[in-house]
Amino acid sequence: MSRVEQLQQALDEVGADAMVLRLAENVLLATGYWVQIGGLGIAVVPRQGEAALLVPEYEEPEARGSWPGDLRTFPAIRFDGESAPAAIDRILRQLAQEHGAAGGTIGYEGSFDSVAPPRLDGEPNAVSGGTQALIRSTFSTEKLVDVTPALEAIRLVKSEHDLDRLRVTNQIAKLGLDAFKEHAVAGRTEAEVAAAVESAMVAGGHGYEGARTVRAYATVLSGPETAAGWQYFLHRARRIEQDDVVMLELGTCADGYWSDHTRTVVAGTATDRQRQALAAVLAGADAALAAAKPGATGGEVDAASRAAVAAAGFEQFPHHTGHGTGFRYHESRPQLVPAGEHALEAGMVIVTEPGIYEEGLGGFRWEDDAVVTAEGGRLLAETDYGLD
Amino acid sequence: MSRVEQLQQALDEVGADAMVLRLAENVLLATGYWVQIGGLGIAVVPRQGEAALLVPEYEEPEARGSWPGDLRTFPAIRFDGESAPAAIDRILRQLAQEHGAAGGTIGYEGSFDSVAPPRLDGEPNAVSGGTQALIRSTFSTEKLVDVTPALEAIRLVKSEHDLDRLRVTNQIAKLGLDAFKEHAVAGRTEAEVAAAVESAMVAGGHGYEGARTVRAYATVLSGPETAAGWQYFLHRARRIEQDDVVMLELGTCADGYWSDHTRTVVAGTATDRQRQALAAVLAGADAALAAAKPGATGGEVDAASRAAVAAAGFEQFPHHTGHGTGFRYHESRPQLVPAGEHALEAGMVIVTEPGIYEEGLGGFRWEDDAVVTAEGGRLLAETDYGLD
Numbered sequence A, B: 001m002s003r004v005e006q007l008q009q010a011l012d013e014v015g016a017d018a019m020v021l022r023l024a025e026n027v028l029l030a031t032g033y034w035v036q037i038g039g040l041g042i043a044v045v046p047r048q049g050e051a052a053l054l055v056p057e058y059e060e061p062e063a064r065g066s067w068p069g070d071l072r073t074f075p076a077i078r079f080d081g082e083s084a085p086a087a088i089d090r091i092l093r094q095l096a097q098e099h100g101a102a103g104g105t106i107g108y109e110g111s112f113d114s115v116a117p118p119r120l121d122g123e124p125n126a127v128s129g130g131t132q133a134l135i136r137s138t139f140s141t142e143k144l145v146d147v148t149p150a151l152e153a154i155r156l157v158k159s160e161h162d163l164d165r166l167r168v169t170n171q172i173a174k175l176g177l178d179a180f181k182e183h184a185v186a187g188r189t190e191a192e193v194a195a196a197v198e199s200a201m202v203a204g205g206h207g208y209e210g211a212r213t214v215r216a217y218a219t220v221l222s223g224p225e226t227a228a229g230w231q232y233f234l235h236r237a238r239r240i241e242q243d244d245v246v247m248l249e250l251g252t253c254a255d256g257y258w259s260d261h262t263r264t265v266v267a268g269t270a271t272d273r274q275r276q277a278l279a280a281v282l283a284g285a286d287a288a289l290a291a292a293k294p295g296a297t298g299g300e301v302d303a304a305s306r307a308a309v310a311a312a313g314f315e316q317f318p319h320h321t322g323h324g325t326g327f328r329y330h331e332s333r334p335q336l337v338p339a340g341e342h343a344l345e346a347g348m349v350i351v352t353e354p355g356i357y358e359e360g361l362g363g364f365r366w367e368d369d370a371v372v373t374a375e376g377g378r379l380l381a382e383t384d385y386g387l388d
Helices: A003-014 A025-031 A057-066 A084-098 A129-138 A148-154 A160-181 A190-205 A224-228 A272-291 A296-309 B001-012 B024-031 B058-064 B084-098 B129-140 B148-154 B160-183 B190-205 B223-229 B272-291 B298-311
Strands: A018-021 A042-046 A052-056 A071-075 A105-109 A142-147 A212-223 A244-254 A255-269 A323-324 A349-352 A355-358 A360-367 A368-373 A378-380 B016-021 B041-047 B052-056 B070-074 B105-109 B144-146 B214-222 B245-254 B257-266 B322-324 B350-351 B355-358 B363-366 B368-372 B374-381
Touching: A003 A025, A003 A042, A003 A105, A003 A148, A018 A084, A018 B355, A025 A052, A025 A148, A042 A084, A052 A057, A057 A071, A057 B223, A057 B350, A071 A084, A105 A129, A105 A255, A129 A142, A129 A190, A160 A190, A160 A212, A160 A244, A160 A255, A160 B190, A190 A212, A190 A244, A190 B190, A212 A224, A212 B160, A224 A244, A224 A355, A224 A360, A224 A378, A244 B190, A244 B350, A255 A272, A255 A360, A272 A349, A272 A355, A272 A360, A272 A378, A296 B257, A296 B363, A355 B016, A355 B368, B001 B024, B001 B041, B001 B148, B016 B024, B016 B084, B024 B041, B024 B052, B041 B084, B052 B058, B052 B084, B058 B070, B070 B084, B070 B368, B084 B129, B105 B272, B129 B144, B160 B190, B160 B214, B160 B245, B160 B257, B160 B368, B190 B214, B190 B245, B214 B223, B223 B272, B223 B355, B223 B363, B257 B322, B257 B363, B257 B368, B272 B298, B272 B350, B272 B363, B272 B374, B298 B322, B298 B350, B322 B355
Parallel strands: A018 A105, A052 A071, A105 A142, B016 B105, B052 B070, B105 B144
Antiparallel strands: A018 A042, A042 A052, A212 A244, A244 A255, A323 A349, A349 A368, A355 A360, A368 A378, B016 B041, B041 B052, B214 B245, B245 B257, B322 B350, B350 B368, B355 B363, B368 B374
């Protein structure tokens, strides 16, 4: 079943006549096109018939490359004719009429309280009052229904195309993971290392296996403070010292497909106990991946990871063991957490990120992305380096 | 009047008992603290009394550095005790009781259909169904009122503190603008130039005049396609050729304060007509800045720019001449557009970005940020290079 057919089935189930999607992640889901500016790229999926993609005129060639269906364009970024809002209003009214959805029940992205940024990630869009008013007005209805649960469920299992693009995203992330190993040395500041990681990915990622647009989100922490590295940290102007522990947290987005990685290295020579800690973390990750088979629950995967870390003589920190990823840095499902009830299915993409944090020793976390298969989680990219 | 007092006056005006702010840009406005994860940093402003800031426990030291008022913390990112959602729920209920706002009318960010990302910009938050449900539940009310118009009005005129931080943001942007001039040479790819710009800003910006966290959003386009550079463009793996026109579009965020810049250079030697085009653009920018005095309308500033470009023998493209900036890459007001009616006030921060685009010649745009003063727009940063 195509994505559009899945979305139409969801419309059937909630009794809605069409859905209007404005978030980059959901326009991508429906059409395969990753919009440049949120709100200036809209997908309309009717209960029956063809879905439509609205984009500014100047995006038509790129949009046409991803979306073979109904494509409607409007002028934007210029004041010498119809304005973009007026044109969007006009086209949505037309679509409402063409699909007999005017006055009907319309699905919208009603509970996305966090979002994946579009290509222009400095100013992401959201679905708030303005979008709801637009839908009410153009579809002549007060009957809006939140289709967030259906969207989250549909994107949970990745298609072959999704998996191929996620493989590319992970390969581009590897450019950054390798740059991290190279640059995480004494004398560099944390911010310099983060800049080098992102630079390697942006410079090397564009054009890599057809990737059009790559954005990197790196954060680096070093030194004794890594013992609190289970927190969300931020890099500083601090210079890495000899034998410091250095951690990288890395989000990667290639054409709307996301990955999430962590690496830990020592800028010099690791102690025996630090090596044991990383070995325990890797054992925890391996155990989680081995357990990540269709039918397993998030809680079972989490427990497998913690048991392996305990068997290696350490205690895994009580943050999550992992989560879903793909259309977002962090997908809402599945959660790989203590007692987590989400059941894994083949084709889901997850991360495993066990961590050990000890005062005096430092923080050790290692995170990779994997697709769930009958044999367990299969990694989407691997690096070939260790702690030092 | 402090920001909190301004927000309290707005509550008076709309007849609300408190407002709950979850977007990074508005938490910054209310408290001076730029949150790390949207939704895990919340400001509550009661109609009377002290405003409160909620953050995860581990952010307390940094939050305390910016916000001297009521600070409440909760555990997060760990599964060995009360969850963050449960703790946020509990604290909001307490605040509703303490301020007598339970059952009252509560203001929320109801129409932010685009948002400024928080520090962790790979996954910004939005105010959608989840946040509204949280407010309804914790304040025991169905009476939510959208305070977006009040928030947009209050942040329009910058405080002395805001202007000082925007000066720092613009100085950090200058690191990127200078790197652009250095790296926009034949042989480099557009993506490589963008990576170099961002890298210079991230590596050099952290710690610059106290800047804690810097994010850069660069886009580079080169060659004949710059003639369509009025569009939102995206960099490619294309290598810059000798004598190509190269354009940079650059958003900068330092601790929640934004700037917006454009530069155009020639990777080699410009033609006379290209020099004339850039001179016309600069004349248009100067005329816009000269017109940007308190009381002038956006339409007047726009007209001044177009007249100067026309006097230099070119036609300015019919995109906007400029817009507000500061708490967002693009603020909603003032719009410097044909017939624009927004009136300028001292302390507003605007950008001017006239552009000329011609097939065969290329695209030429130059954009700087300025504060509105009685003498006109005063630039927040300047570079000392020209077209080639």
